Amino acid sequence: MGEQPDSDDTGAPLRAEQVLGPAGIGVWRWNAPHAELELDRTSARLLGADESRPRLLGRDVRALLHGEDFVRLRSTARLAISEHRSFDVRVRVLSETGQVRRVLLLQLVPGEPTGRYPVQGTAAPGQWPEDWADAPEPPPAPEPRPGHGPDRDPRSRAAELRQIDGLNRSPQPPAPPRRSPARSPLASSPPLLPVPTADMRRSREAFLLDAGMALAEAGTTSEVLRVVSTLSMPGFSPDALAVFGIEGAMLTMVGRHGHEPRDEAPFRMSLDADYPGAEVARTGRPVYLSSPEAYRRRYPTTWPLAEGFDRNSWAFLPLVSAGRTTGTWLAAFREPVRFTSDERAVLSTVARMLAQALERAHTNESERALSLGLRRSMGAGSPAVSGMTVASRYVPTGGGLMVGGDWYDVIDLPEGRFAVVIGDVEGHDVHAASLMAQLRTAVHAYAAEGHHPDAVLARTSRFLSGLDADRFATCVYIEADPATGTLAVARAGHPHPVLRLPDGTCLIRHVDGGLPLGLLPQGEDYPVTTMELRVGEVLLLCTDGLIETGGHDMYSGWARVRDTMSPGPADDLEAMADALIRAVHGPASHQGPGHLTDRREDDIALLLLRRDQVGPESEPPVRQLVLTVGQDQPERIAGVRAELRAILHDWAVEDHVDAALLLASELLANVLVHTDQEATLVAALHGTPGERRLRVEVADQSDEQPHRRTPGEMASSGRGLILLELLADRWGMQPRGQGKCIWFELDEAAGDQA
Structure with missing residues (x-):
């Protein structure tokens, strides 16, 4: 190896053999890309290999050494590489007939674990650590060959020969001959005796x-x-x-x-x-x-x-x-x-x-x-939809499969509409992947038949319960109209969507939902929530792998999603999708909770949906919230207050926020109590920070007009309009083609001056 020219493509030649060779010490190194042991002449001579062939494959090295020693050498080399520290190993070199020729002391020095030479070291004559004092005296050893090391101490040489003779000593007949790599005859080799049969076993x-x-x-x-x-x-x-x-x-x-x-x-x-x-x-x-x-x-x-x-x-x-x-x-x-x-x-x-x-x-x-075929069937690209942009990602789990139970789909519907679906089948095995493929096909078929979102999920749930009674799946199905930005959302036990407003504010968009698919074969109920996606807003749908991977719970996982989505503009939806995946599997994911947790314990499906500007640009986008509360859903008023507070998280005057929540609750309750219609709330935030204006509208389809009353001290109602006059900067009522709308406004600047 040391005699090769510098231009050899195996790497730079060793130089240490020029110093260690005359002392009888060889130098070697393991070439990982070629799976070869590279030797200098001294190492080749000590191993009994052909000095003209300075490279040995792994099986050639095994043939030269005692079987137990080779196993120990291999495991020690792995340990040296993993722990990045040096080790010494004694090995017995065998002859062509399987007899012990000599004992070598190998020093293993780790290199770069991922480099060309992960381990290297030296080879020198050594002694077996066991006591062979009772071995018979061997015959005198011949003189060593010139040019291969200085004369050795006769007593040390005699001890080595006595030990080798003891290693070979056995009354058993000779072991069958073994084939080995080409060897060089050594005149200085000690007498060879048969290896014991038990040793061969x-x-x-x-x-x-x-x-x-x-x-x-x-x-x-x-x-x-x-x-x-x-x-x-x-x-x-x-x-x-x-x-x-x-x-x-x-x-x-x-x-x-x-x-x-x-x-x-x-x-x-x-x-x-x-x-x-x-x-x-x-x-x-x-x-x-x-x-x-x-x-x-x-x-x-x-x-x-x-x-x-x-x-x-x-x-x-x-x-x-x-x-x-x-x-x-x-x-x-x-x-x-x-x-x-x-x-x-x-x-x-x-x-x-x-x-x-x-x-x-x-x-x-x-x-x-x-799994690769199933993954390819989902498609790597995002469909082109006029008026809306969709970005998608799928990251498989680390169990060896390239797909798990998560899936997403984008389905074309008549009249320019389309549907987006995301779901998660229980489990991460091939059975889960197979069920995922069948569910994906079923959802696609039911949507193509023209069923509404609730009917699609109900039919899919019955389909899954007929396939496998032991598995369930979560899902969100959204029917979108790009022309108006209207989204009809049905949810089956899946995490809520996340809404990113144009200014970077992120909200968890709570939508009504039913049980996961497959749990109740009959009587499934999946309510549909209608919402409007305004220009510049982004809706995120994901499976729980994006939230909980890395040791996070739902709270800290949502915080990670929010911190990744909020910064910067939403013009590049693909870059936003990449950033979300990096937050889970990239270097930044190893900070904070779960930094020692496996980063591939669950697969991830991700969909981003953005409303785009079509035609001439209108006024800059603002924060807006659109919610509907039915007659049988009075408990949703608490959710409305939470989401209204979320869009006012940076409002300068905290008292204004409390006033807005109180007035909105009062107007919604009035609709539920005094009419038989559902109430629709629209909250919009206009202007720049410090000078913003909040406008809240509550509309219903009843023609009955509100009237101001003078409630008594003990009255439990009748104070709605009085509160509007006291707390709002402006308020009013607008009749509409069907029903009416009561609105109020609050000015951020007026609160600062007060």
Whole structure:
């Protein structure tokens, strides 16, 4: 690695080896983008690798080291990267026959976690920490090769050799030979004795544990295949791998590794063919072929397919999931393998883990494909509506799906009208996403039939209760007329809309509503609230994910929405939508409540609706409030007072605010008590701060005129007009084509002078 030119695209060459190399200490680093271990000559020599090949893949490193040591090295490297501190690890280097060649002390130094080299360090001869004093004395070691470090202390060298001999000491027969990367012969290597059979079994157990962890972390089919291609089994490692799937009556190629590019031709074969992979898929029993002669003898018809790959042993194992054979795994070996009972047990265990990993990956990919299709069906853009502008956003939850139970829709209606819908199905799984798609279709169909908002929600509720008795959904349905700005709103257990006035004031626009959809199959009642959206006003509809994500409750969540919507003009509705999403998932969301809470615990649907100026511009927009109180809704007067106080939040004179609330309540109560009609209140704020004028109108469709009376001391009514004369700067009554209107005005400047 140190001998490469500076122009090498793998990065700047190491310089430390020029100092540490003569001392017998090697330098290495892990190249994360290429998944390679880069070595200098000293490190390559200490590991027993070919010094002319200074790069090793992960499986090559596994083949050079003891299985338990490799697992420990890998976990320690991850810990060094995550905790950003250095660690020392001792590892046993094995020979081609699986015998301990030497012990190395590796120092792991973390780099940038997201950089090219997240971990690097040094390699030096070391000693195993256990006491091997009873090991027999090894024969004298030959002189070290010149140019590879100074002469070592004979006593230290003897201790190292005695320890290595103890590590290899065992009465068991030699372990089967193992294939490893190209190595350089070392004249100074100590005598090699067989690795104990028990030690090899422990290595394979460690390998299976490591393989299981790696496969469990793989989330897609490509990741599973990449993990399998890097597996290096202790004592025997396949040189080529292939995974076959079953499509109908055909055996197909899912993925392969270890073949030349010319071999990447499409593969399809009938399950009835005389091919070992097809036989395994048919019968569910593995096939082990330890030699080319065995392959040729058992499968003469398909032997020519395997003959050209220069392999000498093959293992075909079934991939079984939930008792069903879903495919075949092929492991091919360049070196002959006898397939002992231990080796077959290792291969069978890996095949079971591989089948489960592929099944999980297939399920995840299917769910993501479904959710992606549902998300695309909602559309990424906002429709063009004359007289109104709509902006929409959808942010999925963090559970792996790209869509949850939230949805929105914009529906074209006859005569230039349109409907906007937003809803939230209980849950964040694929079932919730499926119900969402069906509800969205049902709402669209009922709206297209011409039903009014209350009827649309009632029919949708009955539809949902017939689909799934265990799930419910919340929804807001609005029918909008861009020509007049009139909105007919029906709500089913969903959060209230937010109204942003032209000057940036934000109000929670309380509207009547019913129970969530699906809770009462019969007798649903969803009252309709009529309101007017004036030019420059913005109505926000959202699901609870925008409010509560990040550990917020309804109060603090609404405050976050208000603080994001209020500043600046509302000309760019798309920018306002982006700002609202950033307030939840951006850096600013990690301040205040819930800064340690998961930012993807709920998905978010968002709709913004703005009334635009059509034709010549009129006077600048003002704050305005339009509310209706029915004969059977006297409790709504309290809500009217709350919303009227909200638009007067910055009025200079607090007594004027109290007077306005009292007069408005009195006029509304008079309509409910003395007529059989509903009352409509319109409150408008004109002018600039400090010189503003408040005008409140209460209209009804009754022709009966109010009369001034002189109530007695104990009378409970008759003081309405008297209060108007005392508290209002101006007041009056206007007859209309149908009914009448009583109005009053308050001047902010007059209150300051007083």
